Amino acid sequence: MAKPRKRRLLSKLKPRKQSKFERKMGKAPGTITYMGKREDSESVVNIMEYNQDELNTSNPSDINSIVAHRDPPLTSWVDIIGLADENFIELVGKRFGLNSLVMEDIVDTTQRPKIDEYDDYLFGVFKMLYIDEETSEIVYEHVALVLLENCVLVFQELEDDVFSGVRNRVKNQSGRIRTRGADYLFFALLDAIVDNYFVVLEYLNHRIETLDELVYQNPTQEIVQDIQDLKKQVLKVRRWISPVRELVGRLIDSENPLITKDTKVFLRDILDHSLEINESLQIYREMSMSLMEMYMSNMSNKMNEVMKVLTIMASIFIPLTFIAGIYGMNFDHMPELHWEHGYLMVWIIMIVLFIGMMVYFKRKNWL
Amino acid sequence: MAKPRKRRLLSKLKPRKQSKFERKMGKAPGTITYMGKREDSESVVNIMEYNQDELNTSNPSDINSIVAHRDPPLTSWVDIIGLADENFIELVGKRFGLNSLVMEDIVDTTQRPKIDEYDDYLFGVFKMLYIDEETSEIVYEHVALVLLENCVLVFQELEDDVFSGVRNRVKNQSGRIRTRGADYLFFALLDAIVDNYFVVLEYLNHRIETLDELVYQNPTQEIVQDIQDLKKQVLKVRRWISPVRELVGRLIDSENPLITKDTKVFLRDILDHSLEINESLQIYREMSMSLMEMYMSNMSNKMNEVMKVLTIMASIFIPLTFIAGIYGMNFDHMPELHWEHGYLMVWIIMIVLFIGMMVYFKRKNWL
Amino acid sequence: MAKPRKRRLLSKLKPRKQSKFERKMGKAPGTITYMGKREDSESVVNIMEYNQDELNTSNPSDINSIVAHRDPPLTSWVDIIGLADENFIELVGKRFGLNSLVMEDIVDTTQRPKIDEYDDYLFGVFKMLYIDEETSEIVYEHVALVLLENCVLVFQELEDDVFSGVRNRVKNQSGRIRTRGADYLFFALLDAIVDNYFVVLEYLNHRIETLDELVYQNPTQEIVQDIQDLKKQVLKVRRWISPVRELVGRLIDSENPLITKDTKVFLRDILDHSLEINESLQIYREMSMSLMEMYMSNMSNKMNEVMKVLTIMASIFIPLTFIAGIYGMNFDHMPELHWEHGYLMVWIIMIVLFIGMMVYFKRKNWL
Amino acid sequence: MAKPRKRRLLSKLKPRKQSKFERKMGKAPGTITYMGKREDSESVVNIMEYNQDELNTSNPSDINSIVAHRDPPLTSWVDIIGLADENFIELVGKRFGLNSLVMEDIVDTTQRPKIDEYDDYLFGVFKMLYIDEETSEIVYEHVALVLLENCVLVFQELEDDVFSGVRNRVKNQSGRIRTRGADYLFFALLDAIVDNYFVVLEYLNHRIETLDELVYQNPTQEIVQDIQDLKKQVLKVRRWISPVRELVGRLIDSENPLITKDTKVFLRDILDHSLEINESLQIYREMSMSLMEMYMSNMSNKMNEVMKVLTIMASIFIPLTFIAGIYGMNFDHMPELHWEHGYLMVWIIMIVLFIGMMVYFKRKNWL
Amino acid sequence: MAKPRKRRLLSKLKPRKQSKFERKMGKAPGTITYMGKREDSESVVNIMEYNQDELNTSNPSDINSIVAHRDPPLTSWVDIIGLADENFIELVGKRFGLNSLVMEDIVDTTQRPKIDEYDDYLFGVFKMLYIDEETSEIVYEHVALVLLENCVLVFQELEDDVFSGVRNRVKNQSGRIRTRGADYLFFALLDAIVDNYFVVLEYLNHRIETLDELVYQNPTQEIVQDIQDLKKQVLKVRRWISPVRELVGRLIDSENPLITKDTKVFLRDILDHSLEINESLQIYREMSMSLMEMYMSNMSNKMNEVMKVLTIMASIFIPLTFIAGIYGMNFDHMPELHWEHGYLMVWIIMIVLFIGMMVYFKRKNWL
Numbered sequence A, B, C, D, E: 001m002a003k004p005r006k007r008r009l010l011s012k013l014k015p016r017k018q019s020k021f022e023r024k025m026g027k028a029p030g031t032i033t034y035m036g037k038r039e040d041s042e043s044v045v046n047i048m049e050y051n052q053d054e055l056n057t058s059n060p061s062d063i064n065s066i067v068a069h070r071d072p073p074l075t076s077w078v079d080i081i082g083l084a085d086e087n088f089i090e091l092v093g094k095r096f097g098l099n100s101l102v103m104e105d106i107v108d109t110t111q112r113p114k115i116d117e118y119d120d121y122l123f124g125v126f127k128m129l130y131i132d133e134e135t136s137e138i139v140y141e142h143v144a145l146v147l148l149e150n151c152v153l154v155f156q157e158l159e160d161d162v163f164s165g166v167r168n169r170v171k172n173q174s175g176r177i178r179t180r181g182a183d184y185l186f187f188a189l190l191d192a193i194v195d196n197y198f199v200v201l202e203y204l205n206h207r208i209e210t211l212d213e214l215v216y217q218n219p220t221q222e223i224v225q226d227i228q229d230l231k232k233q234v235l236k237v238r239r240w241i242s243p244v245r246e247l248v249g250r251l252i253d254s255e256n257p258l259i260t261k262d263t264k265v266f267l268r269d270i271l272d273h274s275l276e277i278n279e280s281l282q283i284y285r286e287m288s289m290s291l292m293e294m295y296m297s298n299m300s301n302k303m304n305e306v307m308k309v310l311t312i313m314a315s316i317f318i319p320l321t322f323i324a325g326i327y328g329m330n331f332d333h334m335p336e337l338h339w340e341h342g343y344l345m346v347w348i349i350m351i352v353l354f355i356g357m358m359v360y361f362k363r364k365n366w367l
Ligand SMILES: [Mg+2]
Pocket: A024, A025, A026, A027, A028, A029, B191, B192, B195
């Protein structure tokens, strides 16, 4: 009996569109397939080369002048914006000696955050989170970082703003960034990504507080949808953010020569922040559960109130109507009907009954 | 008192059919008993032998030409389709030197995913998951992989399609598969199995999204059944998929000489994907719980609405009916009845009452 | 205020019977106290001695001929059935050199599963689970295994059937059991116990499926009791079964010379099965929670339906009755009463109202 | 809006009494402050000195004859009853060479169970649990054990009964206690404490079973209070009991020379029991949750029944009353009123309607 | 459909104020930015220098006389109150050789509790919790401790009272504090912070007990808000307190030469207390969940009672009113109307019906 029913509901399913995953199936691992939505974007390259005294910036478009920055005397930050051009990414990857699995992950925008250590480079994938001003949704941007000796490669989908603070510090020689090597640059970029998470957390916090007020003032079914939507957003954000903690922890414990001991002290600062972020997400999760509980208790409260009104009205007037019904009967012999004060007496009885019921409900605290 | 009742319900239990497990009880461990449903299928053997320059395929039916591929100069992929012929499986197993427990597990389609290391081979059991197009159920196929030196044995129940991508890559010399040994083939097969899991995850995701819409539009008891069915499917899928993560992790950490260091980099790619899969399953689990919560809140919302209609109708008309009842009484002396505008006045009173109630309910936001 | 109330309820508590635990309190550890229910049973001893070529069975009743099997050239299986005779157990234990704590645990039928390693023997306690055909309850039997060099002692409460498969294999020389030592016998007995757990799991699974159907067809309060009873059974079974996993895992990792490397491969097979059992129990647990959720949603669905019927009936007829009441009033001057088609018009008004309400409820999807 | 409301509720809070914790604040760690309730009790000292052949008991009141038992040729058990006399405790502690933190914890009756290893002694804090016969509450008594070489110090609040079994065994030379050293005495006392926990578990189990029956027979609001009270008791008991498991496990693994290898075998027996206790507490927790679920489902069941009665009564009689109302109208021209069998026909219509409704409700299974 | 709805609700969101986190974004790590609310406070410095024989106190305002206490022959406690003056903090930090990340965290009042080990100092951040007497909210104060050789730096926002006990002990030479070094001072300050947590726990406990009573006496929607508010406070407190446990545990296990073995015994005492605190917080969490369950069961209980009253009133009077209605009909031929005792008989029938219903409801236990 259950089976035919299920088919019926499933027939209502909208047809699934062919997914990117299916396109990728059967292909060799390491096949470079861009998984994002900005398929027509072109790749742009920004390069900054610096040490304590010097700073050169350039926007080379041919591959040879890009790769020239691989082993320079200066520290260089090669920023590649736009991941849809798979051939270009492959070219860059090959010339920088990256594993084909790394290249695959650079353009795989669904890849979860991770840090992989290879023989002479470190490869990290992270998510930058933004609040879309129009839809108020949380959107993410995939970013891949490669730390080579003296060089950091950054692959991202859009012109950045999360990294602009770091870029300014390099330009203005503020902080210690110009005095340190590529590993500090790698840290500074990761730090910028993690600092940005706090903005998203504040947005979530703000939504929870707003819902917390609304759920008391005017609990509608819309609120339930919003609460559930919030829960989903917390789940999604947790997925993109929470691995960072373990990754950074592992990086601190690793003995990779690319990360100097000085920089590890700074990575510990990121670790602090990711612990804090994970705790906040845990608390938001519990708070969104609380919101649902409050909604349900509020609903059951309202139901109670509705039922009380019904019960009071019915309990008072149904007996009175019965009495009126009695004296509306047409029997030949109903002596009360002929009493002089019969009508008055009925009124008195009714009023006494009415007051009695009111007192009863008052005592029960229903009024 | 509780006891007699329980027996009654249990008497409604359909008789259990004798299970395969009972058939197997008391038998020696290592007894080869096919536990699947395709009991009449015959075993077919496909063999591919290759190195960078050469590729031979064959379908031998006698056991000696199969075993001839055990230690060839080339890498060989021996694919055995159909597991019901226990004698044939035993013959193959013995000639390839497999432990009798391994042979038992090859045909034990209920065996959970695992990887066991033996002295000179690696044995893995996995599940391939498919969506049955007709019933929209998730079905699984048991597959056993044995990695020997230079040779991979594959045991499966049905003609494969999950592995067809790998087979094509071998045939077309695409990717690096022809240039590498048996361990890379083992990885490539496992990778094909895991890649396929994403298709199942997308199906689950699609079902959740569809239910998420239905639960608002038209929450019926059917929806509850569907939500619970979804929860069960997530549980089932989690059971077949989630062990892969730990297994692959252990394989990467093991020092088995059959797995080269180069291949471990690729296994790390599978590890990435199984982490992602486990996270997705966790999220689906929480979302199916959310669906149930939304259903319940929606139900209680609807109940509230029903009760409000009842309360409004009853609260308005019961008092009015009472008033009509009063003047339907037959007392001899009811002065109001003889007033010229008595009837009009009653109407006025009723209309005032009616409007008063409407205002009251409006204020309470019930209208 | 809460305190006097509580005492009232507690006074309804049936007096607790003096427990076995209280009897045991204050006694020295190692005091042999049978904790089971079959207090009048006598101990029977079955002995099988075998190697690849030879097999002797005997039922000695005096202690010396039992102990003679302690260090024989053959492998011997000493099976002691009936644990109530504390003196006999102590005699056997002392002659086989068992610690007094071991003897205590042999007859302590409440002891949870465990494996303890002593200097020259291994001591294990397990539970065999059965379905009582009459009450359909899950009952357990306490069994203790001692692995000495060349000898396995089995202590159990009842004539066994779980071990009959192993006994037959010894008798019929089937499998490899006659070619191996006491450690393989120990494994084979443990394997028989664990294999039997699958039968209990199938019973639980069958109950869940039956309840799953009933909960849709006819959700009564009896179903709730059954669901809760099921949850309790899953909890109980989990308690007796789930420690096996860790125990066997520890045994595989231990370096005890009593367990040969060959037998460890077989123990890994038991480990597989206990992992599977634990997963199943976890799934049953979640499913019994799902059952409860379904019951509750079904109940609230039914309530909704009841309320709709009430609301529809009341909302339709209360206003109509009010109209009838109006024209049942006895005012002198009610012009409508004297109109020629007054009665007809009232009917028309009522029918229009009736149809209007029906349309309204239809639109609300309540009909 | 929420803020002023909250203050109102908080104003209903009973004033908190100044707590012991506040008294202790700012004092140096190691300050001896008795935290229990029996502030006027005096300390009594019982001493037993024994070896296999000899047994001396004494009740010295001066500190020197107490300390004389510190390093005797015999094993001595110094039992100090009554902890309120802080000066006396300090005197004893100093003379036995105890750290001031140890002395603080001896009289800190809120201290959670723990075992601390010091250079030449072991210090343990445990809770003895009792059922208060009058209030049926679970009460606990704080006990501190110190294991020195050849000597065990016991600090407790009341004349003991948990330890009376051990004392009898020493007196009667039963078991092995007289043949072993101070570490075995330490174990025997801990064993007595843990054995006593089973009595408390049985009490909890008995309460759960009783509530399980009551919740079906007569689910009142009192039951909810009892279930919640039970949950709290399980939480409280878990807090006092569950650390024992880890503590004893750590003691077994430690290499402290005060604990001989022989005694560790006995500690493993305690470990067994604490595992069992923790499992039971976990099960009780889940059962008390089940009780609550059953209560809620029972309530919603009852509500359903109430609603059905209302709906049936209203649905049957409201339409009938409407019909009666129709023919109670006073129109001049109502032909039915003048038909000879009009009254009979109305009765027939009503009876048909009545039967129709009954059949309808029967079919819906509401009757 | 869901999307436009969501935007509507979001439009109700109050605009978020620009946060401190956004101000800090893009800045270099180690930038000293005060994150607290007391932005206009000035820094005050109290210094105590002591050994067993000597005690000097001073309030220097110039930086050189502060730093003079860095390496004195005595132990010095430098207490800096007021963190808003970022320049001053930087000056102090630099002169004491602190890392810029440490200085950042000293003034970052949102920093979670932590202990970081640097080459020649230990840096700890903790939270002091207070009950704000006016709002009855739990407020926290950020405090940073730095342990150098012979010197402890304390950074806090307000004039302290948590540390006044320690200060008194130093002044009065009570306890052992004057006889020990800086590490003992560090411990004593941490101990004072942790001791204070018990006061907060008692406040939470008191609130739970009060709500526990209120939830039975008068469960209003306000109670729900209070319960949820309590849950949030427990979450918040857990966040600030619970890391302490792990931090102190790690400190005990570390081999930092700044912490002597003697002081580790005292740190173990703090560890004890943090274990206890974490357990209490866990129990409070479960109790606040219990409170919510009790509220919900109480609500559903009340609803049941309301429904019973309605059902009883309606079920009794609706049939009676129907009977009255029957004899209010105006048929020409209604023989009962003309019977001499017709009216009496109707009364008798009604009274019998009434009594019957009462008995029925009594039997159902509804009265
Ligand atoms: Mg692939």
